[in-house]
Amino acid sequence: MNSILECSQIAKKFGRSEAIRNATTAFEEGAVHGLLGANGAGKTTLLHILSGLIYPSQGQVLYDGQQVHDNPAVTPNICLVKSDERSWADYKVKDLIKYCSLLLPYWDEKFAVELLRKFRLPGNKKYKHLSRGMQSMVGIVKGLASRAPLTLFDEPTLGLDADMRETFYELMISDCGERQRTMILSTHQIDESANLFQYITLLEQGVVTSHMDKDAFVEQAHYLQGDTSLLLALASDPRVLHEESLAGTTVLVWYGELENQVDLERRGIKIGPVPLQKLFVYLTRKGNLNSEEKYYGNFS
Amino acid sequence: METSRKMLRFHWLDNFKPLTVFWSILLLVDIALVVAQRYFPEVLNTSDNFLFSANYGAIAIYLLVCGILMATSSFPLLMSFGIPRQKFYLNLIGTTVLLCAAMSLIQNIVVYVGYSVMQLSGITIEASITPFLLLWYCQWTFYLLDMFLFILLGTVFYRFGTLPGLITIAFYILVLNLVPDDLDFADNFELAASGLSNVTLSHLFLGITVVLIGIGWLLYRRAPVRTY
Numbered sequence: 001m002n003s004i005l006e007c008s009q010i011a012k013k014f015g016r017s018e019a020i021r022n023a024t025t026a027f028e029e030g031a032v033h034g035l036l037g038a039n040g041a042g043k044t045t046l047l048h049i050l051s052g053l054i055y056p057s058q059g060q061v062l063y064d065g066q067q068v069h070d071n072p073a074v075t076p077n078i079c080l081v082k083s084d085e086r087s088w089a090d091y092k093v094k095d096l097i098k099y100c101s102l103l104l105p106y107w108d109e110k111f112a113v114e115l116l117r118k119f120r121l122p123g124n125k126k127y128k129h130l131s132r133g134m135q136s137m138v139g140i141v142k143g144l145a146s147r148a149p150l151t152l153f154d155e156p157t158l159g160l161d162a163d164m165r166e167t168f169y170e171l172m173i174s175d176c177g178e179r180q181r182t183m184i185l186s187t188h189q190i191d192e193s194a195n196l197f198q199y200i201t202l203l204e205q206g207v208v209t210s211h212m213d214k215d216a217f218v219e220q221a222h223y224l225q226g227d228t229s230l231l232l233a234l235a236s237d238p239r240v241l242h243e244e245s246l247a248g249t250t251v252l253v254w255y256g257e258l259e260n261q262v263d264l265e266r267r268g269i270k271i272g273p274v275p276l277q278k279l280f281v282y283l284t285r286k287g288n289l290n291s292e293e294k295y296y297g298n299f300s
Numbered sequence: 301m302e303t304s305r306k307m308l309r310f311h312w313l314d315n316f317k318p319l320t321v322f323w324s325i326l327l328l329v330d331i332a333l334v335v336a337q338r339y340f341p342e343v344l345n346t347s348d349n350f351l352f353s354a355n356y357g358a359i360a361i362y363l364l365v366c367g368i369l370m371a372t373s374s375f376p377l378l379m380s381f382g383i384p385r386q387k388f389y390l391n392l393i394g395t396t397v398l399l400c401a402a403m404s405l406i407q408n409i410v411v412y413v414g415y416s417v418m419q420l421s422g423i424t425i426e427a428s429i430t431p432f433l434l435l436w437y438c439q440w441t442f443y444l445l446d447m448f449l450f451i452l453l454g455t456v457f458y459r460f461g462t463l464p465g466l467i468t469i470a471f472y473i474l475v476l477n478l479v480p481d482d483l484d485f486a487d488n489f490e491l492a493a494s495g496l497s498n499v500t501l502s503h504l505f506l507g508i509t510v511v512l513i514g515i516g517w518l519l520y521r522r523a524p525v526r527t528y
Binding site: 095103 | 524
């Protein structure tokens with residue numbers, strides 16, 4: 001698959017703190033990407049840099065081989081839906097939709113009206129007077145009806161109930177299926193949206209730690225469950241993300257190649273898949289543990 | 301070109317309602333003042349020549365608020381629609397120039413029509429009003445300066461936060477206090493703008509505005525849009 005968006009050696013500093021560090025990755029065209037990371041990992045900052053709303057302190061972002069930042073040939077092709085659009089606060093929903101239709105070059109008015117009806121959004125209410133969920137819905141309408149070749153969603157389902165979240169996922173799948181749109185979605189609702197993603201980008205403390213096909217990403221992780229005496233020997237391996245023991249039985253979360261799978265199964269170890277959300281949690285915890293060691297190591 | 305037209309339309313849609321409300325209030329006040337001057341001159345206790353002076357201050361205040369909003373609200377809004385900074389800034393200049401020109405023109409019309417109505421209703425105007433074009437030009441340059449000063453202030457607040465914004469306000473106050481009193485013609489444009497010195501001052505205003513536009517671009521060139 002061709003890459004539509006490439007970022008190389010991106011860094012972003014806010015004062016002394018470094019929000020993004022040396023991020024290099026490429027996003028495949030016509031796919032839905034999941035941008036995963038813990039709170040404060042730098043997802044929002046990275047999305048703002050990718051959309052051209054923030055300049056990186058170093059590095060560059062290329063869309064289809066062209067510079068993204070302030071490039072009139074590129075910026076109309078990228079639509080970022082922020083989780084919190086404060087600049088929309090004093091505008092009525094109908095005015096925002098009017099501005100979208102005026103300024104977004106690929107805007108699909110018919111689809112927008114259909115979405116407004118589906119989400120039952122009141123056109124005459126100001127954005128700031130909407131509930132958190134409804135504000136998210138306005139963002140979703142902008143993102144989906146923009147029909148932008150590259151659409152970035154930052155926490156699009158904040159405050160949405162389960163029904164509306166499901167509606168959003170269905171709309172997204174059907175829209176991506178019909179048109180070759182590329183979407184990058186940052187979310188904490190990992191289990192729910194796992195089926196949407198074709199690629200996963202993992203961000204840990206401002207560093208892109210992995211970017212790969214979702215299935216390949218998940219296939220690398222295994223639950224190993226069995227007798228503690230058998231699994232204890234493996235527990236010290238750096239590929240073990242997590243360990244739990246209870247009444248002589250141990251569960252290990254293994255991330256990486258499992259060379260001796262057949263042998264382990266023969267010895268009665270049960271091997272199973274790890275759901276994406278769990279895998280994310282274990283990877284994040286492991287990353288935090290490593291950085292804590294590094295952090296406290298500086299004091300000793 | 302297409303985007304510029306659309307952005308102008310955006311500004312038009314964004315400003316139409318507040319402008320209509322503003323001018324409706326101003327015209328109602330002006331009509332009330334003319335009526336009061338005609339029938340209850342002792343209540344107003346002001347010269348006929350100063351009747352529309354409050355409009356200049358009101359317009360200046362309206363435009364400075366507009367300038368701050370353009371910098372702090374329109375910038376992130378338009379950037380969220382994929383408008384590049386350069387296009388945004390060029391359009392901001394164009395909109396500001398047009399808005400100030402339109403405000404000066406409307407105020408000129410109000411002044412000229414107002415004085416004609418006053419004369420028709422028997423109120424004698426002693427002083428002669430500044431020629432139409434000169435009055436328009438003097439106002440236009442003054443409003444431009446006013447608006448760009450506050451676009452710059454809004455930008456400083458948006459980009460750098462409260463403290464640098466307050467320092468800019470303190471700097472403005474300092475500079476205003478250094479301006480000699482005889483240069484202050486904002487109180488009564490239609491009379492004060494007639495002197496040649498004020499036209500020279502208007503040229504100076506235009507020059508300062510160009511400098512402010514340059515400083516503004518330096519601030520906008522790589523301005524980040526807030527992540528919230």
